[in-house]
Amino acid sequence: xxxxxxxxxxxxxxxxxxxxxxxxxxxxxxxxxxxxxxxxxxxxxxxxxxxxxxxxxxxxxxxxxxxxxxxxxxxxxxxxxxxxxxxxxxxxxxxxxxxxxxxxxxxxxxxxxxxxxxxxxxxxxxxxxxxxxxxxxxxxxxxxxxxxxxxxxxxxxxxxxxxxxxxxxxxxxxxxxxxxxxxxxxxxxxxxxxxxxxxxxxxxxxxxxxxxxxxxxxxxxxxxxxxxxxxxxxxxxxxxxxxxxxxxxxxxxxxxxxxxxxxxxxxxxxxxxxxxxxxxxxxxxxxxxxxxxxxxxxxxxxxxxxxxxxxxxxxxxxxxxxxxxxxxxxxxxxxxxxxxxxxxxxxxxxxxxxxxxxxxxxxxxxxxxxxxxxxxxxxxxxxxxx
Amino acid sequence: xxxxxxxxxxxxxxxxxxxxxxxxxxxxxxxxxxxxxxxxxxxxxxxxxxxxxxxxxxxxxxxxxxxxxxxxxxxxxxxxxxxxxxxxxxxxxxxxxxxxxxxxxxxxxxxxxxxxxxxxxxxxxxxxxxxxxxxxxxxxxxxxxxxxxxxxxxxxxxxxxxxxxxxxxxxxxxxxxxxxxxxxxxxxxxxxxxxxxxxxxxxxxxxxxxxxxxxxxxxxxxxxxxxxxxxxxxxxxxxxxxxxxxxxxxxxxxxxxxxxxxxxxxxxxxxxxxxxxxxxxxxxxxxxxxxxxxxxxxxxxxxxxxxxxxxxxxxxxxxxxxxxxxxxxxxxxxxxxxxxxxxxxxxxxxxxxxxxxxxxxxxxxxxxxxxxxxxxxxxxxxxxxx
Numbered sequence: 001x002x003x004x005x006x007x008x009x010x011x012x013x014x015x016x017x018x019x020x021x022x023x024x025x026x027x028x029x030x031x032x033x034x035x036x037x038x039x040x041x042x043x044x045x046x047x048x049x050x051x052x053x054x055x056x057x058x059x060x061x062x063x064x065x066x067x068x069x070x071x072x073x074x075x076x077x078x079x080x081x082x083x084x085x086x087x088x089x090x091x092x093x094x095x096x097x098x099x100x101x102x103x104x105x106x107x108x109x110x111x112x113x114x115x116x117x118x119x120x121x122x123x124x125x126x127x128x129x130x131x132x133x134x135x136x137x138x139x140x141x142x143x144x145x146x147x148x149x150x151x152x153x154x155x156x157x158x159x160x161x162x163x164x165x166x167x168x169x170x171x172x173x174x175x176x177x178x179x180x181x182x183x184x185x186x187x188x189x190x191x192x193x194x195x196x197x198x199x200x201x202x203x204x205x206x207x208x209x210x211x212x213x214x215x216x217x218x219x220x221x222x223x224x225x226x227x228x229x230x231x232x233x234x235x236x237x238x239x240x241x242x243x244x245x246x247x248x249x250x251x252x253x254x255x256x257x258x259x260x261x262x263x264x265x266x267x268x269x270x271x272x273x274x275x276x277x278x279x280x281x282x283x284x285x286x287x288x289x290x291x292x293x294x295x296x297x298x299x300x301x302x303x304x305x306x307x308x309x310x311x312x313x314x315x316x317x318x319x320x321x322x323x324x325x326x327x328x329x330x331x332x333x334x335x336x337x338x339x340x341x342x343x344x345x346x347x348x349x350x351x352x353x354x355x356x357x358x359x360x361x362x363x364x365x366x367x368x369x370x371x372x373x374x375x376x377x378x379x380x381x382x383x384x385x386x
Numbered sequence: 387x388x389x390x391x392x393x394x395x396x397x398x399x400x401x402x403x404x405x406x407x408x409x410x411x412x413x414x415x416x417x418x419x420x421x422x423x424x425x426x427x428x429x430x431x432x433x434x435x436x437x438x439x440x441x442x443x444x445x446x447x448x449x450x451x452x453x454x455x456x457x458x459x460x461x462x463x464x465x466x467x468x469x470x471x472x473x474x475x476x477x478x479x480x481x482x483x484x485x486x487x488x489x490x491x492x493x494x495x496x497x498x499x500x501x502x503x504x505x506x507x508x509x510x511x512x513x514x515x516x517x518x519x520x521x522x523x524x525x526x527x528x529x530x531x532x533x534x535x536x537x538x539x540x541x542x543x544x545x546x547x548x549x550x551x552x553x554x555x556x557x558x559x560x561x562x563x564x565x566x567x568x569x570x571x572x573x574x575x576x577x578x579x580x581x582x583x584x585x586x587x588x589x590x591x592x593x594x595x596x597x598x599x600x601x602x603x604x605x606x607x608x609x610x611x612x613x614x615x616x617x618x619x620x621x622x623x624x625x626x627x628x629x630x631x632x633x634x635x636x637x638x639x640x641x642x643x644x645x646x647x648x649x650x651x652x653x654x655x656x657x658x659x660x661x662x663x664x665x666x667x668x669x670x671x672x673x674x675x676x677x678x679x680x681x682x683x684x685x686x687x688x689x690x691x692x693x694x695x696x697x698x699x700x701x702x703x704x705x706x707x708x709x710x711x712x713x714x715x716x717x718x719x720x721x722x723x724x725x726x727x728x729x730x731x732x733x734x735x736x737x738x739x740x741x742x743x744x745x746x747x748x749x750x751x752x753x754x755x756x757x758x759x760x761x762x763x764x765x766x767x768x769x770x771x772x
Binding site: 001021050051053054056057058059060061062063064066067071072073074075076077078079080081082084085088092094095096098099100101102123124127128129130131132135238239240241242243244245249257258261371372375376 | 453
């Protein structure tokens with residue numbers, strides 16, 4: 001298995017991009033990444049996307065995007081695992097290069113959601129849940145997460161205000177990220193008074209959908225002589241795991257088993273433990289998911305997730321910084337692109353270019369992307385080598 | 387790069403499966419393949435599917451199917467490249483195992499199309515073409531292929547009847563395949579008198595949509611001691627390539643450049659040439675595509691594809707047998723599953739279990755799966771080792 005390194009990153013702002021088509025969005029991110037890598041082309045392009053077939057009436061995003069960015073004839077196809085589609089694309093690029101079958105690849109996550117009416121997007125997001133046993137009961141994706149949050153508060157005795165730091169930290173960090181959608185800090189009062197979406201999840205617990213694309217170029221570590229402009233960043237851990245698609249089928253709905261499995265595998269590959277992680281780009285699609293991710297990935301014991309927020313440990317100067325560029329909450333959550341945004345942000349931190357929210361001396365960063373309500377979780381660990 | 391072998395195959399009949407859900411269909415094929423491999427489980431499940439998000443209101447097929455077949459917690463995600471989604475899943479399984487990241491994987495292609503009205507399916511199939519520059523002009527996917535066929539007949543002087551052998555051969559072979567949808571031979575008269583769909587493509591040029599699933603288990607060749615029940619079948623060539631998604635953007639709309647590129651790469655990896663191929667499961671979604679695939683893959687010179695049919699060379703006892711179990715035309719074309727059906731059929735031939743249409747002494751077989759109107763083409767070459 002060849003070792004694989006990241007040599008280029010690119011992204012668009014998360015926004016309502018009514019003036020750009022799906023392929024333009026993806027093209028901007030992919031071309032930026034290829035340019036940042038100092039290359040003119042790559043051998044393959046792997047696309048992470050969830051809902052283009054329904055939201056944009058366009059499948060076959062591989063050929064669709066590859067041709068647009070000047071990669072006609074390259075290998076290209078799409079990966080889908082709901083909201084973790086972006087990381088699945090990155091993992092595929094990694095395996096393709098590690099196998100020796102492909103010598104350079106760009107993984108690009110893209111989603112364009114704001115062209116569709118909100119009711120349609122809500123229905124499309126629900127296709128990440130179990131159509132037969134969840135969605136047919138009329139439950140939306142937010143409502144599923146609300147059920148989890150309500151149960152978590154009941155089991156472990158947390159109050160609504162205890163989740164405020166997750167949202168406040170995300171918004172505070174997004175102020176410094178020009179690619180983030182919401183660049184205003186929020187107060188605890190604003191958090192507590194935000195409009196309710198699905199009790200107990202309010203607007204400040206929930207990430208917003210949006211349009212956006214992010215991309216990364218990977219090559220074999222052994223071929224790195226051709227780029228000298230950036231510090232070398234190696235992928236030292238990569239794993240994914242699934243869980244039941246329906247929440248009620250899980251033994252413990254308050255435990256992200258797929259996060260536990262994929263993070264443990266990634267730690268083992270990297271030969272490290274959670275205390276070695278300098279920052280953690282987790283999947284705060286809802287604030288409850290930030291708490292559950294921190295617990296299942298070994299950063300704090302079960303039921304204690306909010307403690308890290310309340311103690312200030314999730315801030316860029318804390319013990320385990322999260323959402324350092326805004327997270328899903330404030331950078332935004334264009335679902336199939338999100339996993340790639342997380343990875344791009346980890347790379348920025350390891351390059352020490354995360355201006356305004358830089359984790360000092362960051363050397364090892366982790367990204368974890370959740371598909372569905374925890375039914376697919378992809379974990380990557382990256383290390384700065386020089 | 388580890389060498390990879392096929393050790394298990396499974397499939398459902400292609401049919402209107404109104405009594406089975408999407409996950410049941412995929413589950414039957416995946417479990418059959420795992421059982422055929424003599425295993426109880428595998429490390430990962432990669433799903434090839436095109437349109438479940440719209441046709442079945444279900445995304446996240448990885449977790450959805452993995453849990454159903456007893457693989458909860460395994461790695462699993464979906465691959466999409468329109469009608470070549472099945473082969474993209476197989477190629478991903480191959481790269482995952484070759485990379486050393488995964489030790490055993492099942493690739494499963496599945497599509498359930500007959501629950502949706504025909505008009506919806508026509509619209510969903512059109513998402514494989516360019517939404518901005520083809521579909522918005524009102525052209526359907528069949529119409530795009532009809533334009534190609536009409537041009538081909540004009541350029542090279544072929545008559546409609548010259549394409550009859552493609553359809554007749556497919557139907558003759560399907561008679562012997564219990565998993566095929568249409569198991570009746572057809573005459574030249576029936577071919578010529580079939581109802582027109584989009585001139586010059588009539589019902590007997592076009593493959594039918596359907597419901598179905600097919601699956602294959604792959605493992606590293608070096609770990610093959612644990613199965614002794616089947617001949618060892620090694621993957622000796624694997625490549626994919628893209629072309630422009632819109633046909634009018636191609637320099638030559640009558641040449642499948644992505645077939646040429648991916649087949650040449652696969653031949654080079656295998657160290658063979660077209661004359662070494664004992665059978666070729668090609669993508670006869672329309673009879674014109676059979677002709678173009680034979681040409682671009684090096685079996686006959688440009689513009690001469692129909693000659694092979696007219697001379698009987700495409701039959702099981704001919705020089706280059708195609709559609710040996712019915713092909714897309716008569717086995718059926720559940721789009722995201724088709725690539726996996728082709729590969730399962732190649733394995734049957736190499737195991738010498740293709741009863742009724744066995745290619746005598748078959749040792750090397752090729753499968754080629756086309757996404758869109760040639761915008762994504764995946765080629766695999768398999769060899770029987772013992």
